[in-house]
Amino acid sequence: EVQLVQSGGGLVQPGGSLRLSCAASGFSFSDHYMDWVRQAPGKGLEWLGRSRDKSNSFTIDYAASVKGRFIISRDESKTSVYLQMNSLQTEDTAIYYCARNFGGGFDPWGQGTLVTVSS
């Protein structure tokens, strides 16, 4: 079964940092792009960035809104992708999802993890 299990998240003060993890199983991890998407409370979906696959040298791209603050990485030995979030602001409060990029579509998604930025 293809599965993504997320961990991390929680409450952090403005200006703080947090790292989210996403453990993948059931598919050839190195052969897939992995993306991060977030959803602010009661709002729509916002793409944050992606790590490409082995054939594309695991290159990474970010949305303008998080570039320079968020860092995506992956560990092939642990079949996991990570989202390091720095300089967090209240507007970063959201549910964060990892997702396997399957030919442009996100399938499946992790269960999501809530990040709350508040003093």
Add this chain to the structure above:
Amino acid sequence: DIQMTQSPSSLSASVGDRVTITCQASQDIGSYLNWYQQKPGKAPKLIIYDASNLDVGVPSRFSGSGSGTDFTFTINSLQPEDVATYYCQQYDNLLPVTFGQGTRLEI
């Protein structure tokens, strides 16, 4: 960035109705358009990929059409379990990936 304009933002229909949601891209995206279903408290689920292809296991009452800038998502014979928010998403070669604003479907 490619803007995705989805309408309506909310919709109320009855069981058995045919429901249609539209999504318009700000520029030609070919067929690089997906549709997702998000039930309350859950992660989104891919329903339609490449504008018109049903993902595995998705009931045949769901369908998608369109290309270029104008796309349509249809549910034939609406069922109670279809209550959700639906999003379109484009994945043209140029980043970023962008989503429509969502359509909240109620019965």
